[in-house]
């Protein structure tokens with residue numbers, strides 16, 4: 001683990017100040033916030049795309065052509081996703097919501113770890129791995145129902161009980177459109193945000209990578225915590241190239257210090 005240098009300390013304090021003084025701060029998270037929970041991201045050196053071609057495995061056209069291939073990959077990845085637990089980064093964001101600093105999280109993640117960490121206002125713009133839909137009649141299925149079907153039927157893909165079309169996890173594949181409510185809501189939140197805390201995203205997947213531009217247009221400020229550079233580093237107020245699981249709790253600690261200082265000032 002990298003040691004926190006003085007320059008980074010200063011940035012942590014600056015990030016804490018921005019968040020502490022904000023009125024409508026939101027967080028935007030990506031796969032990077034969950035790597036410390038054991039879920040690989042897509043694009044870094046140990047990312048999933050180094051092993052599996054997204055054109056074959058994560059594209060709606062390929063899914064339609066051969067859903068079995070998709071389900072075979074899902075079988076390999078799912079146990080890691082299902083058993084993952086929130087890490088210090090997820091917990092820090094839920095604390096920020098409880099402190100009424102972060103008003104919502106927009107996440108590209110499908111792993112539900114924000115909710116498991118206690119966050120409530122979570123907008124999942126790329127869907128959720130724990131819900132499934134029929135590709136024909138759109139009937140919805142829970143994870144447990146699908147698990148039971150797979151155990152009983154012993155075949156891929158699991159088929160809908162009503163219309164016999166293949167089931168699909170409610171995750172957004174390349175070539176599919178994003179859920180309308182979540183995307184409009186995220187745009188509105190980004191526009192209204194005076195501070196956007198971006199954590200663990202390469203900011204390379206559209207349209208989500210454009211959300212910070214709405215915040216910048218309205219003179220909101222960006223804080224980026226990511227272990228590699230992003231295209232918006234130059235336009236951000238604070239950029240910390242480090243692990244989210246390390247930095248986000250330090251930001252929370254600093255905000256708590258500011259809060260207790262101002263409380264003791266007001267009582268003295």
Ligand SMILES: NC(=O)c1ccc[n+]([C@@H]2O[C@H](COP(=O)([O-])OP(=O)(O)OC[C@H]3O[C@@H](n4cnc5c(N)ncnc54)[C@H](O)[C@@H]3O)[C@@H](O)[C@H]2O)c1
Pocket residue numbers: 029030031032033034035036039040041042043044047108109110111112126199200201202203204205225226227228242243244245
């Ligand atoms: N956990 C999940 O739900 C999960 C996992 C893999 C991919 N995805 C999908 O990945 C797509 C790609 O976009 P993205 O931007 O979310 O992911 P991405 O893979 O494009 O980028 C992740 C970024 O996080 C950085 N990173 C990795 N671990 C980090 C850590 N501990 N601390 C700080 N930075 C870290 C990487 O360097 C990279 O820049 C999304 O559509 C999302 O749905 C989700």
Ligand SMILES: [Zn+2]
Pocket residue numbers: 134135136137138139160161162163164165
């Ligand atoms: Zn159906």
